[in-house]
Amino acid sequence: MTGAHGEPGEQRGGGTGPAAEEARETSGATTGLVLSFVRAHAGEAGVEELLRRAGVPFSAAELSLPSTWTSYDTRIRLFTAATEVLGDPGVMFRVGAESLRAGLNASVVVLVRALGSPRQVYARLPRAVANFSTTSTMEVLDADATSATLRYRLHEGHVHSRLDCDYARGLITMVPTVFGLAPARVVHEECESDGHPACVYSLSWDRRSRLPWRRRAGTDPELAALRDQVRALQSAATDLVDGEDLGTVLPRIVERAAAAVLAPAYLLAVASPHGGAPLVHSAGLPAAEVPGLTARLLTGEDLGPGSVAVDVASARRTHGRLAALGRADGGLGDERAMLAAYAGHAAAALDLVMALETSRAEARRAGALLDLAHGLAQAAEAPAVADVVARALPSIVGCGSSGVLLWDPAGAVLRAAACDGLAPAQERVLRAADLRAADVPELFAMLTDREPRVLTARGSSAPMRELLTALDLTDVVALPLQAGATFLGVVTASWAAGQTADALDGEVLTRLRGVGDQASTALQKARLLETVRHQATHDALTGLPNRVLFRDRLVEALAASPAGGHVAVLFSDLDRFKAVNDGLGHAAGDELLRQVSARLRAAVRPGDTIGRLSGDEFAVLVPRLAGPGAADGVVARVAAAFGEPFRLDGIPVDVGTSTGVAVHSGVAADPHAVAERLLREADAAMYRTKHRDRPPAPEPRSAT
Incomplete structure (x- = not known):
């Protein structure tokens, strides 16, 4: 299984595609040799036929990668198909025997040559077998300067194939050629395919080479391998540098590590450029084991027998660590030096990619700041300001989620107005x-000192801890928003587990303050605009909608009225209002108007609209009226509101009202024209009612 790059702090060890289901039992070094041999003898057409006959779920490119591990079954199917394509029953012996020329991993050749002699190589083969295959075990029965006896056994659960045995014999014979000697001679009389408990190979080789080309530099296997290894490292460096971002470079580092050290599994952990938990990529490891191994890798602990771990470090910085993990007790030689050389190239590539990531992050931040300024310039209302700020914060601050909470001074409560980066369920909770x-100490403290707070799930008060747990957040930076001495709300930058930046009270807080200053200014502007709009559409004395707003709502009600709907307009004029002004003064008259507006509010339904159109004239909009006759009930409730005297400066004053009604039924073809007609008709009806013969209203009387 091949891991996938995750966001900062995320650890992955799974994968997709054929490799996700394929058992990791055979190194790509083996399958690559088979493809290389078939290509050399039958061309690309032979390779295509090989894959068709084998029926394996891999491409030729995948099977040629040392990091691609396949199952034992896939290996045998490839061996069988190669035999059929080339028409040679002994082809697998030739693949092994000619591996030095057919593309054996250069690092393996260098390590083999460094051991000094075939005897040393054969002595270490059992320890290195697991780096090529996890389905077999090799042991040395005896060895001297020119001979050795090896025992090779397939693990239970697998059916032995003589082709696998042929390939192993070929590889064994090849070892002396790395030292410029003739191939080893192999006697193989006990084979597992014939029912023996294991395959036994008796080897012998010459102490010195009698080959005339041994000293020729052009044919020296070690020099050729060193050249190949240099080219491989150069190619790896170029490939890594070509990576556009960490999402492509980290998998490539793990993939190309197999060119340096063959192993069943690899693990890479590097520091995130955004802070927080490391970025982790793995291959060949169960996902459940990755977090524990990552922790041990970063602390320098032992990762198990045969494992090799090195720092991924350049002259500029140490990015993290890279490890090759295996079951064997060890490899052929100094794999650590090989892996360290490769890690140096990986570090250089990471230097470049990290610089690019930083540049991209700064570009995104600059773009987000421009978008923030543009959005705030266009936002005219507080909810729109909150939404613009919340959406900009993750890119500017580098947080996982954000929120803007606005203060309601009337209710003394802080409520979320906008958020970004939270799952729908968490957003509903917020x-x-x-x-x-009174319930949240952190809020009380901010109201008192107006200072920001770094909140954690563990160190907060019980109410805040419960909220952070419900939101699945571990860390929050909360900054008060204020205009002068006025507390407007709070802006928050938050992180889930594994996302947190290294220093929340440093650069994060500085960026948050910058956004908070802009947000405070925009909120203050929005409140001023809201006040201006309210003043332009509402009566300053009573707070009721004025004639302009009342008419607009009437047009909206008419436009929304269905075919069977009814909309009514009531006009009410106070009786003897002038007498109150003249007898008790204009202050008493103003108080009377305020009390009248309060009584009318209590007399109508929640969905109705009361407006003060002028002086002592009030209007009531009644949408969704049950029928034309139902307007009489509204008139009666309005009249009842004047049944009790009004108290003005401690004096009870009887004030009556004259009310006229106009009703429109059905759809309004032209809501604006119908609205004007209803207002005229209701006004006219009010005047007819007012001028009917009736006894004069009593003069204002004293309470005594």
Whole structure:
């Protein structure tokens, strides 16, 4: 299984595609040799036929990668198909025997040559077998300067194939050629395919080479391998540098590590450029084991027998660590030096990619700041300001999620107005939360000193801890928003587990303050605009909609009225209002108008609209009326509102009202024209009622 790059702090060890289901039992070094041999003898057409006959779920490119591990079954199917394509029953012996020329991993050749003699190589083969295959075990029965006896056994659960045995014999004979000697001679009389408990190979080789080309530099296997290894490292460096971002470079580092050291599994952990938990990529490891191994890798602990771990470090910085993990007790030689050389190239590539990531992050941040400024310039209302700020914060601050909570001074409560980066369920929790200073100590503290707070799930008060747990957040930076001495709300930058930046009270807080200053200014502007709009559409004395707003709502009600709907307009004029002004003064008259507006509010339904159109004239909009006759009930409730005297400066004053009604039924073809007609008709009806013969209203009387 091949891991996938994750976001900062995320650890992955799974994968997709054929490799996700394929058992990791055979190194790509083996399958690559088979493809290389078939290509050399039958061309690309032979390779295509090989894959068709084998029926394996891999491409030729995948099977040629040392990091691609396949099952034992896939290996045998490839061996069988190669025999059929080339028409040679002994082809697998030739693949092994000619591996030095057919593309054996250069690092393996260098390590083999460094051991000094065939005897040393054969002595270490059992320890290195697991780096090529996990389905067999090799042991040395005896060895001297020119001979050795090896025992090779397939593990239970697998059916032995003589082709696998042929390939192993070929590889064994090849070892002396690395030292410029003739191939080893192999006697193989006990084979597992014939029912023996294991395959036994008796080897012998010459102490010195009698080959005339041994000293020729052009044919020296070690020199050729060193050249190949240099080219491989150069190619790896170029390939890594070509990576556009960490999402492509990290998998490539693990993939190309197999060119340096063959192993069943690899693990890479590097520091995230955004802070927080390391970025982790793995191959050949169960996902459940990755977190524990990562922790041990970063602390320098032993990762198990045969494992090799090195720092991924350049002259500029140490990015993290890379490890090749295996079951064997060890490899052929100094694999650590090989892996370290490769890690140096990986570090250089990471230097470049990290610089690019930083540049991209700064570019994104600059773009987000421009978008923030543009969005705030266009946002005219507080909810729109909150939404613009919340959406900009993750890119500017580098947080996982964000929120803007606005203060309601009337209810003394802090409520979420906008958020970004939260799952729908968490967003619903945040929007439903009412934070009160009496219940949340952190809010009380911010109201008192107006200082930001770094909140953690563990170190917060019980109410805040419960909220952070419900939101699945571990860390929050909360910054008060204020205009002068006025507390406007709070802006938050938050992180889930594994996302947190290294220093929340440093650069994160500085960026948050910058956004908070802009947000405070925009919120203050929005409140001023809201006040201006309210003043332009509402009566300053009573707070009721004025004639302009009342007419607009009437047009909206008419436009929304269905075919069977009814909309009514009531006009009410106070009786003897002038007498109150003249007898008790204009202050008493103003108080009377305020009390009248309060009584009318209590007399109508929640969906109805009351407006003060002028002086002592009030209007009531009644949408969704049950029928034309139902307007009489509204008139009666309005009249009842004047049944009790009004108290003005401690004096009870009887004030009556004259009310006229106009009703429109059905759809309004032209809502604007119908609205004007209804207002005229209701006004006319009010005047008809007012001028009927009736006894004069009593003069204002004293309470005594």
